[in-house]
Amino acid sequence: MTTGYTISTARENDYSQFRTAAKVFLAITFLIGALALVGWVFDIPLLKSFVHGWIPMPAITALGFILAAISLLLQTDPNRKHFFYHLAQAIGYILFALGAFTFLEYFSDLHFIFLNRMALPTAINFVLIGFSIIVFDVEYKNNFRPSQILSLLAALLPAQALIAYSYGFENLEGKGVYFFAIQMGRPSALAWLCLALGSLVARPDKGILRPFTFDRDLSATWRYTLFMALTIPSVFGFLFSFGYRKGFYDPVFGFSLFAMTCIFLMTSIVWRSATHTWRVRLGQLQAEDSIKQALKLRDEFLSIASHELKTPLTSLSLQAQISKFNLLKENPQLMSKEQLLEFLNAMDKQVLRLAQLVEDMVDISRIDCGRFSPVFKKTDLTKMLHDVTEQLAPQAKAAGCEVIVNISENLIGLWDTYRIEQILINLLTNAFKYGSKKPVHIHVLKKNDRAVISVMDFGIGIAKENQERIFYRFERAVSAKGITGLGLGLYIVKKILDSHHGAISVESQLASGSKFTIELPLLPETALSQSSIKDGNYERSS
Amino acid sequence: MKEVPSKYVFLIEDSKDIQNLIQHFFLGEGYKVESADDGEEALEKLRSLPELPDLILLDLMMPKMDGFQFRLEQEKDSKLAEIPVVVMTADVNAAEQANRMGVRGHLCKPFTVDSLLETAAKYCQ
Numbered sequence: 001m002t003t004g005y006t007i008s009t010a011r012e013n014d015y016s017q018f019r020t021a022a023k024v025f026l027a028i029t030f031l032i033g034a035l036a037l038v039g040w041v042f043d044i045p046l047l048k049s050f051v052h053g054w055i056p057m058p059a060i061t062a063l064g065f066i067l068a069a070i071s072l073l074l075q076t077d078p079n080r081k082h083f084f085y086h087l088a089q090a091i092g093y094i095l096f097a098l099g100a101f102t103f104l105e106y107f108s109d110l111h112f113i114f115l116n117r118m119a120l121p122t123a124i125n126f127v128l129i130g131f132s133i134i135v136f137d138v139e140y141k142n143n144f145r146p147s148q149i150l151s152l153l154a155a156l157l158p159a160q161a162l163i164a165y166s167y168g169f170e171n172l173e174g175k176g177v178y179f180f181a182i183q184m185g186r187p188s189a190l191a192w193l194c195l196a197l198g199s200l201v202a203r204p205d206k207g208i209l210r211p212f213t214f215d216r217d218l219s220a221t222w223r224y225t226l227f228m229a230l231t232i233p234s235v236f237g238f239l240f241s242f243g244y245r246k247g248f249y250d251p252v253f254g255f256s257l258f259a260m261t262c263i264f265l266m267t268s269i270v271w272r273s274a275t276h277t278w279r280v281r282l283g284q285l286q287a288e289d290s291i292k293q294a295l296k297l298r299d300e301f302l303s304i305a306s307h308e309l310k311t312p313l314t315s316l317s318l319q320a321q322i323s324k325f326n327l328l329k330e331n332p333q334l335m336s337k338e339q340l341l342e343f344l345n346a347m348d349k350q351v352l353r354l355a356q357l358v359e360d361m362v363d364i365s366r367i368d369c370g371r372f373s374p375v376f377k378k379t380d381l382t383k384m385l386h387d388v389t390e391q392l393a394p395q396a397k398a399a400g401c402e403v404i405v406n407i408s409e410n411l412i413g414l415w416d417t418y419r420i421e422q423i424l425i426n427l428l429t430n431a432f433k434y435g436s437k438k439p440v441h442i443h444v445l446k447k448n449d450r451a452v453i454s455v456m457d458f459g460i461g462i463a464k465e466n467q468e469r470i471f472y473r474f475e476r477a478v479s480a481k482g483i484t485g486l487g488l489g490l491y492i493v494k495k496i497l498d499s500h501h502g503a504i505s506v507e508s509q510l511a512s513g514s515k516f517t518i519e520l521p522l523l524p525e526t527a528l529s530q531s532s533i534k535d536g537n538y539e540r541s542s
Numbered sequence: 543m544k545e546v547p548s549k550y551v552f553l554i555e556d557s558k559d560i561q562n563l564i565q566h567f568f569l570g571e572g573y574k575v576e577s578a579d580d581g582e583e584a585l586e587k588l589r590s591l592p593e594l595p596d597l598i599l600l601d602l603m604m605p606k607m608d609g610f611q612f613r614l615e616q617e618k619d620s621k622l623a624e625i626p627v628v629v630m631t632a633d634v635n636a637a638e639q640a641n642r643m644g645v646r647g648h649l650c651k652p653f654t655v656d657s658l659l660e661t662a663a664k665y666c667q
Contacts (some may be wrong), residue, residue, distance in 0.1 A: 305635055326570060
């Protein structure tokens with residue numbers, strides 16, 4: 001069975017890439033905090049504000065960044081030791097308290113922290129991140145993780161601040177609607193963004209990140225889409241504000257240009273992802289169909305196999321039991337010598353039939369495992385046909401079919417004698433089975449170093465739509481009812497011919513008969529190089 | 543010898559071997575046996591018989607008319623509907639399916655002659 005698509009879940013090393021990214025984000029936050037703190041300890045103004053003229057980062061904020069980064073770095077390893085887990089949790093509580101108390105200070109006369117007070121947005125973010133660390137691995141149903149939502153919220157203000165700064169917005173007085181954005185300096189905003197992203201990406205296989213990581217193929221597409229959704233508006237917003245400040249265009253027109261560009265680009269990217277998702281789904285559906293088909297075929301095969309095997313077994317068993325039953329009664333009338341002989345003959349026949357069925361099944365398993373290599377020997381086709389027709393004479397008689405053989409030329413080929421015999425037996429048995437008691441013709445001729453053998457009957461025929469299907473495994477043109485056999489014959493025939501670089505074709509019309517034609521290269525040169533030669537019947541210089 | 547009321551079995555089975563064997567066995571046991579190769583032939587024969595059998599032994603997988611179709615036809619025919627039917631099959635699922643069609647029981651192939659005799663004795667008195 002072929003499957004068009006198999007679901008591939010991301011391997012551990014894929015997730016490890018995300019975890020590495022998380023560590024990088026957190027390291028940036030740590031570095032920013034550490035530099036500012038060093039600035040405070042050694043009183044280096046440049047380190048406190050990073051650039052002359054920027055607001056210095058309060059020491060308490062710098063310390064908070066360092067602690068938060070350490071805590072989240074500890075959380076990144078899902079198999080962290082118990083001690084580290086508790087340490088990370090403790091830091092979470094400290095950060096939460098730090099933010100909460102600062103927040104209270106802003107709205108009361110109380111003083112809890114005796115250091116330069118951090119900005120209000122920073123205090124709110126410490127509450128969010130602290131809480132996020134405390135509930136870091138808490139998960140509710142539907143993959144809901146509060147920690148991820150808190151981290152996302154903590155990313156909003158710094159992202160807004162960074163975008164505003166990059167568009168040329170300057171920190172002036174911090175009044176009115178600008179209150180939040182401008183109270184967060186550039187280094188703080190960057191540190192916050194990295195901290196929030198690091199916290200999110202530290203659990204790449206969980207919660208809201210799951211759709212972006214679970215599958216190597218699909219998730220990559222949607223990660224790309226997400227990345228574009230984040231960057232396209234930011235980048236084009238920058239271009240828009242740049243053009244506006246330079247006076248290239250009227251702001252309303254510029255904004256409409258920005259909107260249109262975003263619409264166009266985002267639509268293309270969403271279309272790309274949707275198409276990819278659709279293709280993958282289509283592949284899945286096809287795979288599901290072929291699985292269902294294979295299962296149905298298997299069930300049918302089991303039912304047919306059980307019927308086919310149990311019929312001769314029933315017959316065998318009854319013969320043995322009746323013989324025993326009657327012999328024990330010691331009534332010569334019930335079990336004469338002739339009767340016993342007749343039974344034994346019939347039993348012999350059933351055993352052969354069973355052996356043939358088992359052989360077919362073994363052939364199928366050989367084909368499936370790719371262990372079906374022919375052994376080439378010099379084979380006299382005329383003699384073989386003679387042997388086969390003689391062997392099948394009783395069957396022909398029972399089926400009421402006369403066999404007429406017409407050989408135009410005596411042909412000798414280099415074939416696997418046993419397998420080619422198997423083909424002939426198969427085609428003839430089919431001709432008897434479906435031949436409606438009419439004669440069966442065998443024609444042999446030579447065409448371009450190939451033996452062409454046709455077996456023709458005048459029986460029930462095969463409908464056009466079934467003529468290809470009959471060469472598949474477990475298939476037969478007419479329904480299973482009443483026709484014995486496993487439906488494997490022609491499949492095996494085709495496989496044997498494949499191994500000989502031969503071919504089979506069928507011409508047929510319903511109710512007027514079928515003609516199966518096989519073509520076999522007399523010297524299968526190409527096949528020779530791949531298969532073994534026995535008995536030294538053919539010497540081939542290499 | 544006084545003639546006893548005959549024990550009469552009707553056998554529907556497509557495998558000639560099995561048909562002959564069962565027939566041979568029942569004859570030896572003093573049964574009267576009629577047989578058919580498929581459902582169609584069975585209906586034809588049953589409708590033309592002067593005397594109805596005590597039991598029908600029915601194979602399920604058969605050409606022309608299988609055991610299930612035969613059951614449907616038999617049910618429709620008021621004359622034949624009352625004859626008890628026991629199915630003989632290699633397929634356990636098919637046996638269960640047949641049980642739902644109101645047959646009296648089933649013999650799973652390959653079965654023993656004892657079970658055959660027991661079944662026949664139960665319905666032929």
